[in-house]
Amino acid sequence: MIKEILNFEVTIVGGGISGVVAAIAAARNGAKTLLINSSPVLGGNSSSEIRVWTRGSSGGGNVFSEEMGILGELKLRNQYLNPNLNPFIWDEVLLEAVLKENNITLLLNTLVVKSEYSKGFIRSIEAYSIKGEVNYFIKSKVFIDASGDGILAASTDMEFVIGKESYDEYFEDFAPKKASSCTQGNSILFFTEEKDHKVEFIAPSFAYSIEEIESLINTDGRIVNEKTNGLDFWWVEYGGNLDLLSKVQDVTFELKRLSYGIFNYIKNSGKYNSDNLELVWIGNVPGKRESRRFKTDTILNYNDIKTKRVFDDVAFYGGWFIDFHPEGGIFSKEDSCTQIPIRIYPIPLSTLYNSKVKNLLLCGRIIGTTHSSFASTRIMDTCALSGQAAGVAAAYLSSFDKTTSDLKIDYPFVQKNIEDVLLINYEPNYSSLDYKCEVSSTISSVPGKESGSLNLDNNDIFLTIPSNALSNCSIVIDSSKDTKVFVNTSYDILPHRFNIDIYNTDYISLKKGRNIISLSKFFLKDNKYTTLNFVNTSGVNFPLLDESLPGILLGYTKKPKYYNPYIITKDFSYLSKNNLLNHYNRPYNNYNAWVSDKIDCTLKLESSTFNYLRLYFDPSLERELVSSRQLRVNNSHLIDDIFHVAPSLVKDFDLIPYKGEKQLKTIEIRNNYQRLVKIKFTEDIDSFIIKFIDTWGEKRIRLFSIEIEKK
Ligand SMILES: Cc1cc2nc3c(=O)[nH]c(=O)nc-3n(C[C@H](O)[C@H](O)[C@H](O)COP(=O)(O)OP(=O)(O)OC[C@H]3O[C@@H](n4cnc5c(N)ncnc54)[C@H](O)[C@@H]3O)c2cc1C
Numbered sequence: 001m002i003k004e005i006l007n008f009e010v011t012i013v014g015g016g017i018s019g020v021v022a023a024i025a026a027a028r029n030g031a032k033t034l035l036i037n038s039s040p041v042l043g044g045n046s047s048s049e050i051r052v053w054t055r056g057s058s059g060g061g062n063v064f065s066e067e068m069g070i071l072g073e074l075k076l077r078n079q080y081l082n083p084n085l086n087p088f089i090w091d092e093v094l095l096e097a098v099l100k101e102n103n104i105t106l107l108l109n110t111l112v113v114k115s116e117y118s119k120g121f122i123r124s125i126e127a128y129s130i131k132g133e134v135n136y137f138i139k140s141k142v143f144i145d146a147s148g149d150g151i152l153a154a155s156t157d158m159e160f161v162i163g164k165e166s167y168d169e170y171f172e173d174f175a176p177k178k179a180s181s182c183t184q185g186n187s188i189l190f191f192t193e194e195k196d197h198k199v200e201f202i203a204p205s206f207a208y209s210i211e212e213i214e215s216l217i218n219t220d221g222r223i224v225n226e227k228t229n230g231l232d233f234w235w236v237e238y239g240g241n242l243d244l245l246s247k248v249q250d251v252t253f254e255l256k257r258l259s260y261g262i263f264n265y266i267k268n269s270g271k272y273n274s275d276n277l278e279l280v281w282i283g284n285v286p287g288k289r290e291s292r293r294f295k296t297d298t299i300l301n302y303n304d305i306k307t308k309r310v311f312d313d314v315a316f317y318g319g320w321f322i323d324f325h326p327e328g329g330i331f332s333k334e335d336s337c338t339q340i341p342i343r344i345y346p347i348p349l350s351t352l353y354n355s356k357v358k359n360l361l362l363c364g365r366i367i368g369t370t371h372s373s374f375a376s377t378r379i380m381d382t383c384a385l386s387g388q389a390a391g392v393a394a395a396y397l398s399s400f401d402k403t404t405s406d407l408k409i410d411y412p413f414v415q416k417n418i419e420d421v422l423l424i425n426y427e428p429n430y431s432s433l434d435y436k437c438e439v440s441s442t443i444s445s446v447p448g449k450e451s452g453s454l455n456l457d458n459n460d461i462f463l464t465i466p467s468n469a470l471s472n473c474s475i476v477i478d479s480s481k482d483t484k485v486f487v488n489t490s491y492d493i494l495p496h497r498f499n500i501d502i503y504n505t506d507y508i509s510l511k512k513g514r515n516i517i518s519l520s521k522f523f524l525k526d527n528k529y530t531t532l533n534f535v536n537t538s539g540v541n542f543p544l545l546d547e548s549l550p551g552i553l554l555g556y557t558k559k560p561k562y563y564n565p566y567i568i569t570k571d572f573s574y575l576s577k578n579n580l581l582n583h584y585n586r587p588y589n590n591y592n593a594w595v596s597d598k599i600d601c602t603l604k605l606e607s608s609t610f611n612y613l614r615l616y617f618d619p620s621l622e623r624e625l626v627s628s629r630q631l632r633v634n635n636s637h638l639i640d641d642i643f644h645v646a647p648s649l650v651k652d653f654d655l656i657p658y659k660g661e662k663q664l665k666t667i668e669i670r671n672n673y674q675r676l677v678k679i680k681f682t683e684d685i686d687s688f689i690i691k692f693i694d695t696w697g698e699k700r701i702r703l704f705s706i707e708i709e710k711k
Contacts, residue, residue, distance in 0.1 A: 001128070001135045008034040008105070009398040010391070011125070011140035013112045016044020017054060017380045017627075018364030018387035019146030020094050021070045025391025026144070027103035029417055031398050034138065035104055036127055038111040039285070042094040044148060044364075046380055046627045048087040050287040051189050053231060053626040056381025057319025059560070059639065062344050063464055063495040063553060064529075064587035064621045065319050068675060069421040071384035073097075075625040076645075080673040083643045087628035110136065112147070115155045120358045120403075122152060141398040142359045144390050149245065150292040150366040156357045160292040164371040172302040172372045174324065174340075182327035183290035185240035188255040190263055190282040191230050191630060199278040201267040206253070208261030210269050217262070220335050221636060226266055226274040230630035231637065235336040236262060237289075240327030244291060252286050258330060259283075289325070289365075289378065296368025297408070298350035305373055310425045311348035313411035315393075316385035317424055319344035322375045341498045342376060346424035349411050352390050358403035363390040380627075385421055392417045420585065420616070420676050424493065428583050432707035435607035439577045441596040443700060446567055448547025453478070456485065456540035460557040463532045463542075463565055464495035466574055466590040469552060470530055471523045473569035479510040480539035488535065491528035493589050497557050499533045510540065516568060527589040533557060542566070550575060550648070550702055551591025553622060560640045562622050585616035585705035593618055596701040599692055603703070606687040610708040613679045613688075617672075618702040620646040645673045647697025654693065657685040684710070 010026040012019045015037025023035040045052040054075070057065035066072070074097055082089035098106050107127070114126040122143050127136045145152040150160060163181035165172075217224045222235050236258050239251035259282055267274050298311070302322065321339035326332035351368040352361045362368070363386040365378045376382070393407060393414045402410065415423060454461055463475065477485075488502045508517050522530055534540075542554055545564040551574065554565035575595040584592040619625075623642055633639055651672055657664040667679060673696070692701045 001133050004134055004136050006034060006136055006138045008032050008138065008140040010142045010144065010394040011138055012036065012144040012146050013125070013152050014044070014146035014148060014364065015039070015042040015108070016146060016148055016364060016383070017046050017071070018383040019044070019144070020098060021384045021387035022144050022146055022363050022391035022394070023104050024070050024097060024101055025388045026395045027101040029392050029395030031103065031395035033104045034107065034140065035098060036107045036110050036112055038109070038130070040109050041091040042098060043091055043627070045287045046090065048091050049285050050283055051087045051191070051230065051628060052287050052380070053628050054380035054384070055320065055624065055626060056379055057317070057344050058622065058624040060320040061341050061496050061498045062319040063497055065344050065494050066621045066623060066625060067381040067385055068586070069385060069388050069419060071381060071388070072420060072675060075627065076619055076674050078627060079625055080645055085626065085629045085643065090627045107136070112151055115152055117156050120356060122156065122360055125152065142361070142394040144361045144363060144394050145366065146363050146387060148288060148291060148364055148366065150294055150362070153294050153360060153362055153366065154292060156360060158354045158357055159295040161295070162292055170301040170303065170370050172370060174302065174322070174372050175370070182241045183244060184325040185237040185327065185329035186244060186251050186255060186286035186288050187234060187237045188259045188283040188286050189230055189233055190259050191280050192263070192277050193280045195276045195278050198275045201264065201279065203260050203264035206257050206260070207264050208257050210265050213261045213265040216330050222330070222336060223634060223636070224262060224266060226272040226277055227632055228634060229632050232634045233259070233262065235330060237325060237329030238331070240325070240329055244288065255286050290374070292366055293374055294354065294362055294366055294368055296351050296354045296362065298348050299368040299370060300347055300351050300373045300377065301370040302372035305342055305345045305376070308345065311346050313349040314346040314423045314426050315349035315352070315389035315415065315418060316347050316382070316421055317344050318347055318377050318379070318382040320376045320379035320382065322372060324375050341496065341500050343492055343496055343501065344424065344494060347377065347386070349389055349393060349407060349414060352386060352393065353404040353407060355405035355408065358405065359397070361390040361394050361404065363387040388421060389414065389418055422586060422588065432709060433607050433610055435605050435706070435708060437577055437580055437706070438604045439594060439596065439601065441598055441601035442577060443572050443575050443595045443597050446545070446549055446569060447699065448545035448564060450543050450566060451546035453541040453543045454554060454556065454563060456534055456536055456542070457538045458536050460499060460536050461534045461542060461554065462497045462557050463534070463554050465519070465530050465552045467491070467524050467526065467528050467530050468590050469569070469571070469574040470519050472520065472571040473567055474516045474518045476543050476566035476568065477510060477515045477517055478541040478543060479512055479515060481512050483510050483537060483539065484508070485510060485537045485540060486535040488533040489522055490531045491524050491526070493529065494587060495529045495531040497531070497555060499557060529587070529589060547699065550593060550595050550618070551587065558638070560624060560638050580703065580706055583705070586621055593702045593704045599695055599699060599701060601692055601701060603690045604687070605706060605708070607708055609684045609686050610710050611681045611684050612709040612711045613681070614707040615677045616704040617650050617675050617677070618648045618704060619675045620648045645696045647695065648702050649673060649675070649696045650692060650701055650703070651696050652693035654691045655679065656689045656691070657681055658687045659683065659685050
């Protein structure tokens with residue numbers, strides 16, 4: 001065995017989505033960073049080894065809440081490179097992003113086996129290369145545990161919990177009376193494809209028989225047919241009542257028995273049209289849902305989420321359902337999952353460390369949460385955002401020779417550098433210089449023409465609209481008779497399409513025929529996003545437009561598809577250039593973007609001297625961007641069919657910088673598919689003009705925010 005001694009500023013153990021994002025964040029914040037991953041590919045559960053799609057707050061029904069930051073950059077790159085969302089290409093999107101960072105050294109196929117811990121510090125760790133013969137001894141100023149199991153944290157003084165806390169501990173609605181060490185189980189997924197010829201399948205002898213499988217399926221969402229595929233089999237879950245750290249082999253073999261048994265059932269039970277169906281991939285590494293959770297300085301519990309607790313050291317957010325699975329998994333008689341919709345909620349930095357351990361941060365599913373709040377924070381978009389916060393914090397600690405206990409006071413320095421992540425209730429300690437800004441065009445009429453409609457028969461429909469757009473506008477609704485429609489109203493920082501947190505119930509009266517209904521009675525003085533839930537009523541239709549009035553959406557509450565309502569208004573002030581000056585770079589209480597009337601327009605900015613620029617465009621933040629997916633997807637996932645760059649993103653523009661009167665060389669941005677465009681000017685400037693040239697399809701420019709700095 002070759003011995004190698006390595007020395008880094010920040011070392012991350014685990015290259016799942018949280019570890020990858022943590023490494024990029026640490027590296028971009030100046031730390032010499034090492035990322036170690038035991039598997040050959042990056043992405044953990046989202047990698048092609050396991051193939052879980054990354055989801056987050058939008059998937060949980062929170063509109064305009066799609067997670068951005070470093071994860072957003074990766075998802076937008078993936079959408080551009082990998083429109084079919086093939087899991088192999090997602091692996092390479094992550095690999096490419098890591099290899100591009102000069103400050104990151106990456107060790108794949110490398111397993112961390114030991115750590116030396118004393119007096120509050122991890123002194124060193126030991127790892128070996130699984131495919132080679134190298135033994136690494138690694139020293140680092142700061143470590144981040146992103147291993148999903150907490151291999152590093154478990155070797156320190158940090159206490160941890162496996163399973164569920166008792167009700168008495170945090171008084172959470174869903175906590176059991178007695179604590180239990182049971183967890184959510186593991187799963188092995190498989191992918192199938194319909195071929196143009198017959199394909200035989202003989203199951204391996206260890207697979208469960210057709211009769212055994214029959215007794216486990218077709219109850220409560222355990223849908224099996226020739227069309228089910230990939231993550232449709234999320235409920236093939238096992239091991240929650242075992243010790244998943246020690247029983248890993250038993251659990252793997254049992255999951256293989258189940259997965260092969262189910263595919264054999266589809267092929268050979270004679271119940272399905274599956275002659276041409278081929279098994280094209282089956283996992284070998286079980287995806288793990290739950291493991292240790294560590295006792296950090298703050299432990300996020302469900303009451304914090306429910307009561308919208310404000311955290312001064314907010315560092316990221318969550319918004320996926322509280323998503324419980326029974327510990328018995330596929331063998332349980334309980335529902336395979338229970339999903340409670342919640343609004344987006346802040347998560348503090350102090351869930352990522354315990355100040356007893358001076359040089360360790362956590363990210364991913366092991367952070368300081370109770371079982372009930374973990375049931376939401378475990379979703380990968382949230383895990384990735386925790387990685388960004390941990391990476392920024394680790395770089396801060398390493399560059400200023402600080403320890404985790406300093407974060408109690410120093411958290412604003414970390415918050416300031418968490419780029420493009422929504423920090424709820426955080427007043428930006430704004431570093432951008434002030435500027436003056438002129439635009440040559442602002443939207444002045446409702447775009448588009450009538451095209452199709454949504455029907456309120458047997459469906460609830462939601463309309464979401466910022467309060468500052470609501471006061472002077474009306475919606476067109478058609479009715480086949482005189483009727484009343486009940487409307488539940490809710491107000492919050494962002495809309496939720498399910499009917500939750502109802503503030504008021506009212507009704508609107510419709511006459512037979514076309515109605516123009518003023519929405520002013522739903523106006524709330526506070527700046528909030530308003531969501532009107534129209535309760536299902538027969539004979540009522542909402543006509544649609546073929547173009548969008550940004551920030552206003554209509555849809556069925558249970559479907560993740562968004563449409564353009566037929567709105568009548570003359571007041572477009574909610575989309576004015578003033579939004580560029582309000583410091584919000586995404587929807588938050590309002591829509592917050594400037595929107596032009598046409599693509600061919602200009603923006604002129606003047607300030608004092610600066611050399612760095614950030615532009616925040618709109619990738620349609622209501623769209624859920626998943627890392628991978630199979631082409632056929634069961635409707636029960638509530639997932640949209642998105643396979644292309646958002647039409648609302650600005651694609652081509654020229655930026656002409658000026659220093660005083662002197663025009664400098666034009667910067668041509670072409671084929672942009674990112675939301676956040678960063679430009680470092682080679683010399684100081686004091687103004688620029690942007691000439692917009694094209695978008696990915698929309699007939700207008702949308703821009704949330706401009707930040708300029710002298711670096
Ligand atoms: C079947 C299933 C369905 C799910 N459904 C969804 C879903 O639809 N959407 C969603 O977003 N989330 C879903 N989840 C949850 C989500 O996948 C996890 O919560 C998430 O992956 C946790 O991220 P992580 O980065 O903490 O850990 P992981 O993704 O588990 O990554 C941990 C990484 O650490 C590495 N590692 C571990 N130990 C060591 C070591 N000793 N040395 C070096 N490296 C090590 C591993 O190789 C791995 O790459 C699901 C999970 C499962 C299993």
